[in-house]
Every structure is written in C-alpha cells, then in structure tokens.
Amino acid sequence: MPLWSVRGLRRGVVTTRYPAKPDQSAAALPTPPAFRPRELTRQDADRMIAVCPRAALRRREDVLIFDVGACAACGRCAGVAPHAVTASGEFELATTTRSALIKEIPILGDQR
Amino acid sequence: MNPASEPDQPGQAVGPASQDAAEAARKLRDMIAKQFGRSLHIRTLDTGSCAVCEQEIRLLSAPHYDLQRLGFFFTPAPRHADLLLVTGPMVRAFDVAARKTYEAMPGPKVVVATGACALGGVYPKDAFVHGDVGEVLPVDVWIPGCPPSPLALLYGLSVAVGRLAEKAPGLTFLAEDDPEGGEQ
Amino acid sequence: MTAVQPYAAATSEQLVRQLADLGSLEVGDGAATRGAVTVRMPPETLEAATHVIAGTPGVRLADMFAANDGDAATLRLVWALDSGYLLTEAEIEGDQYPPLSDITPAAFVEECEIYEQFGIRPETGKPLNRLMLPPHAGPDFPRLGHRPAQPPEEVHAPHTVGGQAFEFPFGPVRQVGVESLYYGLVTSGEEIVDVYLFTWHKHRGMEWRLRGQTLPEAMFLAERVEGLSAVAVGWAFAAAAEAALGIAPPPAAARTRAVALELERLYNHAAAMAALCQATGLTVGQSAAEIALERLLRVNATAFGHRYLFGVVEPGGATRAPDAAVLQRDLPAAYGELRRAADALLNTNSFMDRLEACGILTAEQARRLGLVGPVARATGLAADTRLNGSHPRSGPAGGGPYAEHPVTVITAADGDVLARFQVMLGEAAESVRLIGTFLDAGAAAERTPLPVKGDGEAGGGHGLGWAESSRGEVLAWVALDEDGRIARARLRPGSVRNWRGFDDACRSQNVFTDIPIIEASFWLTAAGMAR
Numbered sequence: 050m051p052l053w054s055v056r057g058l059r060r061g062v063v064t065t066r067y068p069a070k071p072d073q074s075a076a077a078l079p080t081p082p083a084f085r086p087r088e089l090t091r092q093d094a095d096r097m098i099a100v101c102p103r104a105a106l107r108r109r110e111d112v113l114i115f116d117v118g119a120c121a122a123c124g125r126c127a128g129v130a131p132h133a134v135t136a137s138g139e140f141e142l143a144t145t146t147r148s149a150l151i152k153e154i155p156i157l158g159d160q161r
Numbered sequence: 162m163n164p165a166s167e168p169d170q171p172g173q174a175v176g177p178a179s180q181d182a183a184e185a186a187r188k189l190r191d192m193i194a195k196q197f198g199r200s201l202h203i204r205t206l207d208t209g210s211c212a213v214c215e216q217e218i219r220l221l222s223a224p225h226y227d228l229q230r231l232g233f234f235f236t237p238a239p240r241h242a243d244l245l246l247v248t249g250p251m252v253r254a255f256d257v258a259a260r261k262t263y264e265a266m267p268g269p270k271v272v273v274a275t276g277a278c279a280l281g282g283v284y285p286k287d288a289f290v291h292g293d294v295g296e297v298l299p300v301d302v303w304i305p306g307c308p309p310s311p312l313a314l315l316y317g318l319s320v321a322v323g324r325l326a327e328k329a330p331g332l333t334f335l336a337e338d339d340p341e342g343g344e345q
Numbered sequence: 346m347t348a349v350q351p352y353a354a355a356t357s358e359q360l361v362r363q364l365a366d367l368g369s370l371e372v373g374d375g376a377a378t379r380g381a382v383t384v385r386m387p388p389e390t391l392e393a394a395t396h397v398i399a400g401t402p403g404v405r406l407a408d409m410f411a412a413n414d415g416d417a418a419t420l421r422l423v424w425a426l427d428s429g430y431l432l433t434e435a436e437i438e439g440d441q442y443p444p445l446s447d448i449t450p451a452a453f454v455e456e457c458e459i460y461e462q463f464g465i466r467p468e469t470g471k472p473l474n475r476l477m478l479p480p481h482a483g484p485d486f487p488r489l490g491h492r493p494a495q496p497p498e499e500v501h502a503p504h505t506v507g508g509q510a511f512e513f514p515f516g517p518v519r520q521v522g523v524e525s526l527y528y529g530l531v532t533s534g535e536e537i538v539d540v541y542l543f544t545w546h547k548h549r550g551m552e553w554r555l556r557g558q559t560l561p562e563a564m565f566l567a568e569r570v571e572g573l574s575a576v577a578v579g580w581a582f583a584a585a586a587e588a589a590l591g592i593a594p595p596p597a598a599a600r601t602r603a604v605a606l607e608l609e610r611l612y613n614h615a616a617a618m619a620a621l622c623q624a625t626g627l628t629v630g631q632s633a634a635e636i637a638l639e640r641l642l643r644v645n646a647t648a649f650g651h652r653y654l655f656g657v658v659e660p661g662g663a664t665r666a667p668d669a670a671v672l673q674r675d676l677p678a679a680y681g682e683l684r685r686a687a688d689a690l691l692n693t694n695s696f697m698d699r700l701e702a703c704g705i706l707t708a709e710q711a712r713r714l715g716l717v718g719p720v721a722r723a724t725g726l727a728a729d730t731r732l733n734g735s736h737p738r739s740g741p742a743g744g745g746p747y748a749e750h751p752v753t754v755i756t757a758a759d760g761d762v763l764a765r766f767q768v769m770l771g772e773a774a775e776s777v778r779l780i781g782t783f784l785d786a787g788a789a790a791e792r793t794p795l796p797v798k799g800d801g802e803a804g805g806g807h808g809l810g811w812a813e814s815s816r817g818e819v820l821a822w823v824a825l826d827e828d829g830r831i832a833r834a835r836l837r838p839g840s841v842r843n844w845r846g847f848d849d850a851c852r853s854q855n856v857f858t859d860i861p862i863i864e865a866s867f868w869l870t871a872a873g874m875a876r
Binding site: 218 | 479481486487517518519520521522523524525545546547548549550553554566569570571572573575616619632635636638639642652653655870871872873875
C-alpha cells in the first residue's frame with residue numbers, strides 16, 4: 050500500500066470547487082442553442098424543426114417554441130441555420146418546474 | 162420536493178384555513194430541505210437508458226467531482242435513500258420495478274429525472290416506452306442534458322436540496338448579440 | 346502481442362464453390378447485400394450449407410436475423426471470415442426452418458429472438474426462451490413480423506448440486522450507478538451453478554422504431570442504442586446505409602471516424618479498469634482509474650465537442666473534425682495517467698490475486714458461442730474486425746483507414762479476468778498509436794452527399810456495415826426502401842454476442858463475489874443487449 054499512498058500524495062488534488070467556484074472544463078461541453086430572433090425567419094424555423102431529432106422545437110405563428118428539457122444539444126438546428134443559432138453556453142439547467150424549460154423565441158427575421 | 166409524495170395541484174385557490182396549511186407545509190419543506198442540504202442519500206434508477214447517463218452518475222463519486230464533499234452520498238438501499246435519481250425513458254416493462262423502488266423509499270423523498278430521455282426528449286410515447294419518467298413517478302426536479310455532465314448533475318442536486326437557486330426560469334436562450342430586449 | 350496475417354482472400358470464393366456444389370444457389374451482387382458476399386438458397390439447402398460453412402476452420406457466425414419480404418420472412422446468417430463477410434439467406438415460407446443452433450450453438454440466442462419477433466422456429470421443436478419481449482407482451486405487442494403461434498417458454502435446465510440448488514433472483518434494480526439488469530443466480534450456497542440474465546425490462550424496441558425513418562433521424566437513435574459504443578454502432582450503421590446506397594465516405598472522413606473509434610475504445614477500457622478496481626474493493630485503484638477516465642472524457646470533449654463522442658459519425662462521412670493540435674497535446678498526458686494507474690495495479694498483489702484464474706473462458710467456448718472483442722481475444726482467438734478493412738467492397742477507396750494503417754491485434758492465452766485486463770491495456774496503447782497515425786494522415790469533417798431521389802441509385806438496396814467497438818464487433822444490416830427510408834435495420838452491438846459467454850465464465854469455479862469482477866472484465870451493457 051505505500052505505493053498507492055505515495056502516488057496519491059504526489060498526484061495532488063484534482064477535485065473541482067464547483068459549485069462554489071466555476072469549473073473551466075464546462076467550457077468544452079455541448080449546450081442547448083441560443084437564437085437570434087432578428088436573424089430567424091419562418092423558413093429557418095421550419096427547417097430547424099424538420100432536422101431536430103426529437104421534437105424540442107415547434108412553431109406557433111411567429112413564435113418558435115423551444116423545449117430545453119427535450120434538447121440533446123446535438124447541434125443539427127445550428128447546422129441548418131447557422132446565422133440564427135449559436136451555443137448558449139448554459140449547462141446549469143436543472144429546475145423544479147418543468148414549464149420553466151419551455152422557452153418562446155420570437156421569429157423576427159421575416160420583418161426585415 | 163413533496164413531503165406528502167403527491168404532486169402539487171396547479172391553480173388551487175388559497176383561502177384562510179388552507180393558507181395556514183400552506184404556511185405549515187412551507188415551513189416543513191424548508192426544514193426538510195435544510196436537513197437534506199447537509200446530508201442526502203441518493204438511490205439511482207435506470208428505466209432504460211443507453212448507459213451513458215449511468216457513467217456520468219458514477220463519475221460523481223470520482224476524484225474530479227467527489228459529491229461527498231457536498232454532503233451527498235450514494236446508497237444501494239431505497240429504505241435509506243432520500244432522493245431517487247432516475248435515468249431513461251421509462252420502458253413500460255420496467256414500471257413495476259420503478260414503482261416498487263419509489264414506494265420502498267420512506268418520505269420525505271425527492272425524485273429527480275435526469276437526461277433528455279427521462280424528460281421526454283428522445284423517445285415518443287409508444288407501446289414500448291412511456292417516453293417520460295413523469296408518466297409513472299412524481300418528478301420534483303428535472304435535469305436536461307444528453308448526457309447531463311457531472312457538473313450539471315451537481316448543480317441539479319444542489320437545486321434539489323434548495324442550496325442553489327435555479328437559473329432556468331430566467332434564461333431566455335436568446336443570443337447575447339441579438340437579445341431583442343431580453344437579458345441572458 | 347500477436348501480429349495477425351489475414352487469411353487469403355480465396356477463402357470466401359472457396360466456400361462459395363463448395364456451397365455451389367449443393368445446388369440451386371444464387372450468388373448475389375445485384376439485389377444482394379453490398380458489403381458482403383451474398384448467397385441466396387432455398388430453405389431445403391440451408392441445413393447442408395450451414396454444415397459446410399460452420400465446419401470450415403476460421404469461420405465464425407457473426408449474426409442471424411430475419412426480415413419480412415412481403416408475407417414470408419427471410420432468414421439471414423452473417424458469417425465472418427478473415428477476408429470479410431459471407432451472408433447466407435433463405436426465404437422461409439411456413440413457420441419452421443432447419444435446426445441451425447444444433448449445428449452452430451452460436452445461433453441459439455438469435456433463434457429465440459427470431460421466434461419472438463417473426464414466429465418462425467427450428468423444426469426440431471426444441472424449447473426457445475423468451476428473450477427480448479417482456480412477459481406481458483400480448484398478441485398485439487408490436488413485433489417486426491408475425492407473432493408466434495405459441496408464446497416462448499421459460500426453460501431452464503434442472504440444476505442440482507449434491508441434490509440441492511436454489512435460484513436467487515437479483516435485480517433489475519442493482520447497485521448504485523449501474524444499469525438495470527436481472528440475474529437469476531443458481532447456487533448451492535456460495536458456488537455459482539448457473540447465471541441467467543434477462544434484459545427485457547430495458548427493451549426500447551429500437552429496430553422496430555427505426556422502420557420508416559430517414560437516415561439522419563435514424564442516426565440519432567442508432568448512436569443511442571448502446572451509448573458507450575456510440576461511435577462504433579453509429580459507424581456500423583452509417584457504413585451499412587452507405588453500402589446500401591452504393592457510396593463511400595471520403596478517406597479523411599473515414600480517418601476522423603477511426604480517431605473517434607479509438608478514443609471510444611480508450612475511455613471504455615479506462616472505465617472497465619475502474620470497475621475492476623471497484624469490484625475487487627481497491628478504492629485507491631478505482632480513484633486512479635477514474636482520474637484517467639475523466640481526463641480521457643475531457644479530451645473527447647475538447648477534441649470532438651462531446652464527452653461520449655455523440656454526433657461525430659453521419660451517413661456519408663463525419664460531421665466534426667478532431668482538433669488535431671489539442672488532441673496531440675492532451676492525449677499523451679491522459680493516456681499516461683491511465684498507464685501509470687495500470688502499472689501500479691499490475692504491481693499490487695492483492696488485486697492481481699483476485700484476477701488470476703477468475704472467470705475463465707476457454708478458446709473452445711469462445712469459438713462455439715461466437716464471442717467477439719477482448720473477451721474472445723483473451724482466450725487466444727485473434728479475431729478483430731479492424732483487420733477486415735472498414736469499408737464495403739463497393740467503395741472506390743478500397744480498404745479504409747485500418748487497411749492503410751494496420752492494427753496489431755492483442756491476444757492473451759489464459760482466458761481469465763487478468764488476460765482480459767491485459768488485452769485491454771495492450772489495446773489502449775495500440776489505440777494511442779493509431780490515433781497519432783490517423784491524425785498525421787489527416788482527419789477532416791467531410792461527407793459524400795447521399796444520392797437524391799431520381800438519381801437511379803437512390804433508395805432500395807441492402808447493405809452490411811461493421812466496426813470494432815471496445816466490446817467487440819458491431820454489425821449493422823440495413824434495407825432501404827425506394828424513398829431512401831429504412832425498411833429494416835438490424836443493429837447488433839458487441840454486447841449481444843458476448844453476454845451469452847457470461848454464464849460460462851461465471852460457472853468456472855467462481856463464487857458470488859467474483860461476479861462483479863467478471864462483469865467488469867467483460868464490460869458489456871444491458872442497453873446493447875436489450876436494444
């Protein structure tokens with residue numbers, strides 16, 4: 050066992066201080082999309098809805114309804130509408146209310 | 162978090178007598194949350210996942226994350242557990258095992274559904290799966306992700322015990338360079 | 346470490362000639378499965394043909410499945426030769442076919458699955474177990490074909506040891522942080538007499554759900570059949586679809602897939618090492634392995650944008666290129682962490698004592714059951730799909746990344762937990778070397794466009810794809826309809842092949858506390874078996 054104790058002491062502490070302090074490794078994680086309403090047209094929205102593998106996106110008139118809970122952060126929506134979509138960088142998404150994960154994104158791109 | 166293990170009924174009118182009851186319930190919830198915030202025992206439940214969520218959950222006790230430093234512990238016995246961490250789309254063939262595990266946990270208890278599968282995001286409701294853990298168990302906390310990383314899980318557990326305020330209601334998912342009046 | 350020479354390519358031609366002597370065969374190329382030599386025969390010839398093939402040395406049954414062609418089911422057997430795959434198929438008109446598992450025991454589990462899903466069974470009337478579908482699956486429960494006339498039995502051979510044995514159910518809710526899995530342990534006290542596994546409580550009906558989907562939709566689900574082998578299953582599926590469409594990914598994209606596949610192998614072997622330490626109660630070793638595992642997952646995230654490499658493979662190519670500079674900087678340090686932990690473990694006698702002579706499988710058992718991956722290689726069988734070339738015959742580039750940069754196949758002789766652990770360590774070193782080689786040759790995010798309708802090549806067609814996951818060979822067979830949507834997808838992760846060897850490994854003079862150790866050394870998933 051001295052072998053392991055020496056290894057451990059030499060290795061040092063790798064434990065994160067999260068959530069007390071931010072953790073750098075979070076920057077590399079895939080996150081749900083954030084949208085640019087002024088760049089988003091109805092056509093963009095419909096194309097994104099068609100490629101989303103699991104119904105995280107729906108459209109009602111000029112509102113894109115985005116279910117963050119259903120989102121797998123796969124990036125396909127960003128792939129078909131790169132001008133209108135970017136990574137949100139948000140991974141602290143847990144909630145006690147399911148409806149807090151349903152977001153409404155205004156579609157304003159057609160008005161330009 | 163439901164001391165009575167029943168989901169809250171939305172839209173109930175609150176009169177004077179039920180205001181006292183609501184106040185008492187709030188005090189009880191706060192007291193319980195405080196206890197859970199110091200020492201919480203977690204039982205995991207796989208209702209049909211692809212095995213990746215389980216790997217992220219296992220890493221919670223690994224040196225990089227060490228959930229024990231936050232007062233969270235894993236326990237194999239539902240009888241000793243305070244929180245049920247559920248993955249997977251609730252395969253129908255698993256319903257009985259899921260209910261038995263939930264019912265074996267004494268109240269007060271918290272149910273946390275974690276991962277896109279458990280939140281209704283990967284499988285639609287069909288003959289094989291419910292598609293959403295909430296169809297069979299009363300869920301208190303939802304943690305999105307595919308898979309949710311150990312950091313997201315630590316955040317979710319902290320929210321579940323009331324140690325951290327949740328951000329989700331305030332997030333708009335509008336890009337910073339085009340917020341259209343909303344704030345990120 | 347053993348370097349393996351592939352058998353001469355003449356093997357499949359020799360076999361086909363021998364089969365032709367049995368008469369009335371069609372050797373396909375047109376409507377056949379691209380990616381394999383296809384031999385279609387009438388059901389009467391199937392038994393004799395199976396005798397011939399199963400009796401040829403160096404041939405292994407890789408899979409057996411059925412698909413509906415109109416009203417009748419077509420039975421397909423996929424045989425692995427060193428030079429590639431041979432597919433024998435026969436249309437079964439009634440509800441019976443020859444007793445194939447009597448000729449090749451590696452087919453028994455598949456016969457059970459086919460009976461549940463298509464209602465056809467071997468002529469001998471031998472009892473078939475319920476396998477994939479839950480006990481309450483009534484006549485209307487969705488199936489891929491016709492429901493069986495009679496429900497399958499729950500048959501277990503009677504067990505007695507000194508006149509006494511009892512069955513002890515365990516699961517499906519097991520230890521914390523592991524998948525749901527039901528074991529029936531048959532024991533006389535401490536010694537394991539037998540182990541039954543049931544995975545029907547995790548059966549999500551993936552093959553059923555894939556029907557009618559477009560390839561991009563299906564790709565998302567294919568990766569999640571067994572998430573810990575997302576790249577391998579995704580690659581096998583994409584390759585099957587590409588073969589069906591008659592296209593091939595660009596070489597740089599194929600190398601990207603190979604980099605991701607080797608990274609997947611690395612983190613899985615690190616996770617298996619952590620599980621071995623946990624099973625033997627060596628917490629310090631477990632922590633050291635978990636540090637290495639976490640570092641490898643972070644390398645995956647910075648190189649490919651996802652800790653578990655989801656979303657890298659797509660039909661036609663690869664969506665994301667690895668950040669080569671980051672990978673070449675970070676991977677050696679992460680691998681070094683793994684190597685140092687492994688070296689310390691190999692010098693810890695209390696750990697090594699638990700692994701030696703535990704969970705022994707012989708080469709004969711591995712061959713008879715058609716096992717794959719490190720489990721098979723640790724018994725001395727040098728089978729590794731990466732030697733078949735990772736590319737269907739129809740592709741212009743020929744061999745694919747593993748043909749250009751050959752793999753050294755790692756084998757061991759004893760077939761115990763220690764041998765499997767050593768094979769995994771050897772493979773991890775080899776994976777790091779391969780990643781460096783692929784990055785030097787250039788790995789990009791490119792794709793060959795899928796043919797659009799009206800091209801003449803679009804739609805219709807069958808294809809076979811494969812990849813070597815950390816658990817062993819993954820096979821996929823895809824039939825596309827005229828619109829390019831999936832008519833039938835068969836996904837066979839390595840776990841499906843290897844769980845059937847688990848009870849033989851547990852039975853070889855082991856006790857209860859050895860079961861988690863043996864399970865860690867197999868490092869399979871319930872999700873991959875249950876689908």
